[in-house]
Amino acid sequence: MSVNERGRPIAAVTLSDVARAAGVGESTVSRVLRNHGSFTPGTRDRVLAAVARLGYVPNRIAGALASTDSNLIALVIPSLANIVFPDVLRGANAALAGTGCQTVVGVTDYDPGEEEAIVRALLAWRPRAVLIAGLEHTPGARAMLEGAGIRVAEVLDIDGEGIDIVVGFSNRAAGAAAARHLIGRGYRRLGYVGHDLERDTRAAKRLAGFREAIGAAGVDFADLEITPVSSAMEAGRRGLERLLARRPDLDAVYFSNDDMAIGGYFHCLAAGIDVPGRLALFGHNGLDAARAAPKPLTTILTPRFAAGETAVRLVLGDGPSTVVDLGFELIEGATA
Amino acid sequence: MSVNERGRPIAAVTLSDVARAAGVGESTVSRVLRNHGSFTPGTRDRVLAAVARLGYVPNRIAGALASTDSNLIALVIPSLANIVFPDVLRGANAALAGTGCQTVVGVTDYDPGEEEAIVRALLAWRPRAVLIAGLEHTPGARAMLEGAGIRVAEVLDIDGEGIDIVVGFSNRAAGAAAARHLIGRGYRRLGYVGHDLERDTRAAKRLAGFREAIGAAGVDFADLEITPVSSAMEAGRRGLERLLARRPDLDAVYFSNDDMAIGGYFHCLAAGIDVPGRLALFGHNGLDAARAAPKPLTTILTPRFAAGETAVRLVLGDGPSTVVDLGFELIEGATA
DNA sequence: TTGAAAGCGCTAACAG
DNA sequence: CTGTTAGCGCTTTCAA
Numbered sequence: 001m002s003v004n005e006r007g008r009p010i011a012a013v014t015l016s017d018v019a020r021a022a023g024v025g026e027s028t029v030s031r032v033l034r035n036h037g038s039f040t041p042g043t044r045d046r047v048l049a050a051v052a053r054l055g056y057v058p059n060r061i062a063g064a065l066a067s068t069d070s071n072l073i074a075l076v077i078p079s080l081a082n083i084v085f086p087d088v089l090r091g092a093n094a095a096l097a098g099t100g101c102q103t104v105v106g107v108t109d110y111d112p113g114e115e116e117a118i119v120r121a122l123l124a125w126r127p128r129a130v131l132i133a134g135l136e137h138t139p140g141a142r143a144m145l146e147g148a149g150i151r152v153a154e155v156l157d158i159d160g161e162g163i164d165i166v167v168g169f170s171n172r173a174a175g176a177a178a179a180r181h182l183i184g185r186g187y188r189r190l191g192y193v194g195h196d197l198e199r200d201t202r203a204a205k206r207l208a209g210f211r212e213a214i215g216a217a218g219v220d221f222a223d224l225e226i227t228p229v230s231s232a233m234e235a236g237r238r239g240l241e242r243l244l245a246r247r248p249d250l251d252a253v254y255f256s257n258d259d260m261a262i263g264g265y266f267h268c269l270a271a272g273i274d275v276p277g278r279l280a281l282f283g284h285n286g287l288d289a290a291r292a293a294p295k296p297l298t299t300i301l302t303p304r305f306a307a308g309e310t311a312v313r314l315v316l317g318d319g320p321s322t323v324v325d326l327g328f329e330l331i332e333g334a335t336a
Numbered sequence: 337m338s339v340n341e342r343g344r345p346i347a348a349v350t351l352s353d354v355a356r357a358a359g360v361g362e363s364t365v366s367r368v369l370r371n372h373g374s375f376t377p378g379t380r381d382r383v384l385a386a387v388a389r390l391g392y393v394p395n396r397i398a399g400a401l402a403s404t405d406s407n408l409i410a411l412v413i414p415s416l417a418n419i420v421f422p423d424v425l426r427g428a429n430a431a432l433a434g435t436g437c438q439t440v441v442g443v444t445d446y447d448p449g450e451e452e453a454i455v456r457a458l459l460a461w462r463p464r465a466v467l468i469a470g471l472e473h474t475p476g477a478r479a480m481l482e483g484a485g486i487r488v489a490e491v492l493d494i495d496g497e498g499i500d501i502v503v504g505f506s507n508r509a510a511g512a513a514a515a516r517h518l519i520g521r522g523y524r525r526l527g528y529v530g531h532d533l534e535r536d537t538r539a540a541k542r543l544a545g546f547r548e549a550i551g552a553a554g555v556d557f558a559d560l561e562i563t564p565v566s567s568a569m570e571a572g573r574r575g576l577e578r579l580l581a582r583r584p585d586l587d588a589v590y591f592s593n594d595d596m597a598i599g600g601y602f603h604c605l606a607a608g609i610d611v612p613g614r615l616a617l618f619g620h621n622g623l624d625a626a627r628a629a630p631k632p633l634t635t636i637l638t639p640r641f642a643a644g645e646t647a648v649r650l651v652l653g654d655g656p657s658t659v660v661d662l663g664f665e666l667i668e669g670a671t672a
Numbered sequence: 673t674t675g676a677a678a679g680c681g682c683t684a685a686c687a688g
Numbered sequence: 689c690t691g692t693t694a695g696c697g698c699t700t701t702c703a704a
Binding site (some may be wrong): 014015016026030031034037048058060061062063064065066067068218 | 673680681682683684
């Protein structure tokens with residue numbers, strides 16, 4: 001065994017070293033290690049002893065190449081700062097327990113070009129399947145996903161044309177449900193505070209559904225404010241402040257998500273605006289933080305964990321391409 | 337090109353297909369694709385044309401095996417639900433931009449056994465380096481990390497013995513700073529609300545530093561409450577409620593982290609406890625949410641992004657093993 | 673500048 | 689039950 005430039009031993013122990021040490025053939029070691037095929041308890045013990053003694057760590061790169069199967073599930077998401085996506089990951093990992101598969105995560109930062117680059121990079125590792133957030137991708141990314149010959153699950157949105165498996169809920173319907181709830185409560189001068197809608201296409205769909213439902217109810221949509229601030233909570237606070245400066249007559253505001261709605265609520269607290277008496281606030285996602293507050297946010301709870309879990313289950317199965325609508329739940333809090 | 341059971345084409349395009357299509361040798365394609373070695377502009381164009389025409393996606397598994405270099409950086413963290421760790425990831429990715437390396441993330445859920453399993457699984461992919469949260473690992477995990485022959489960076493804690501590179505701050509010192517701040521403000525009956533300290537060793541070190549500093553100041557530590565609730569905010573709320581039920585005389589409480597402190601603040605709001613007049617609250621991490629609130633939390637801002645960034649820079653370099661103390665910043669909010 | 677050939681470390685038939 | 693033999697798809701000398 002050689003050492004590297006810093007004097008540490010280099011992990012050069014290979015399967016054939018183990019085979020030699022155990023006095024068996026390479027394929028026997030391989031079978032024992034994967035617990036696949038047959039071998040006597042005796043040889044098994046000798047192999048495992050050699051493995052332990054040499055500190056052998058199997059090389060999955062070689063294994064994957066030889067078996068043309070990586071046991072990797074790629075997950076492509078726009079962000080980790082928004083708890084929604086880690087929730088999808090948790091769901092995916094839960095469904096993966098015991099399958100021997102691992103997830104590999106790529107973060108696009110809501111950038112389609114970056115998404116394409118990440119899809120390319122992850123596909124190069126020949127994953128068994130890909131989970132990706134949303135239905136909107138560059139033509140290039142979509143072509144790679146379609147041509148990869150593996151199962152693809154698009155999650156958290158079902159409003160559009162999918163590639164293979166689609167798991168989530170209708171953002172358009174969620175926006176419409178929010179609008180109907182507000183209108184049902186008697187609010188009539190409705191506004192919206194959100195962030196970059198070109199990047200977050202799911203938020204854009206919610207807003208579209210919201211406006212559509214408002215129109216259908218014969219109510220006018222008052223105004224919207226798009227705030228480009230890095231922190232979602234800060235964006236909500238500042239966005240609401242600006243929106244109200246323009247339209248002090250608003251009686252209800254719909255936010256892109258709970259984080260922004262909480263920021264908006266902070267603005268109301270600081271500005272002495274009574275919620276929901278003077279102004280109603282409606283969020284989206286059903287975060288713990290929004291539900292645990294003394295005045296729980298009225299919001300829509302989305303099935304993130306279930307989406308990850310279901311998507312994995314389906315891509316690992318061999319069923320036909322489908323669309324699974326997991327639905328959502330409107331949480332009547334104390335802010336609308 | 338064959339098709340799979342669902343009629344999709346299988347990505348069977350290999351480098352040799354490209355070579356044949358372009359009328360050149362395999363090694364030429366390889367050189368062009370990695371822009372390494374020499375070739376004429378003409379051959380380059382023919383190769384790239386063939387790549388585009390066939391929709392070739394290089395197989396990094398084969399590439400990594402042949403070159404014995406994966407360009408992977410493994411990141412092992414306890415959770416994704418706590419924004420702290422995604423922040424480390426973002427820092428790592430920022431430092432990785434342009435290096436051609438990718439991160440692979442493993443989540444341990446604060447379980448040492450799981451951490452060992454994840455280290456084993458990630459090491460099997462022969463990463464160029466490993467970033468791992470904290471200094472406490474199972475003997476097995478530590479042995480694998482030491483024997484892997486690659487650079488290892490342990491982040492977010494410097495209180496203990498590291499393997500190779502250690503980047504972060506002293507949690508013990510952070511706890512002590514919190515204690516001194518509270519004592520300096522005149523608080524004398526101090527309590528603590530936290531979660532499972534055996535798993536979160538960094539929180540345990542903060543508490544140790546906190547108690548130590550209190551003792552050094554001649555003040556008695558009043559009481560502590562460890563709450564086993566899944567949601568951190570909920571744990572903070574319930575934990576504070578229980579602690580105060582036992583010790584209604586407390587005048588200040590130190591929390592494991594900001595999420596729990598916010599939960600505690602919610603309890604105060606609901607119970608009509610004046611903060612900080614009647615009770616002071618002190619958090620840890622300096623989250624956006626805690627700082628954007630109308631009554632900003634008094635807390636300690638930790639260098640998560642910088643830790644990820646610095647760790648990657650160091651593991652990619654060839655400097656000696658070191659400990660880098662990034663420090664922390666006490667944020668004087670309005671709750672203590 | 674280019675191609676041929678020899679592996680990288682492992683798995684998967686296939687004999688024995 | 690076990691060993692031998694081919695590769696998996698790419699990179700890397702090394703000649704040409």
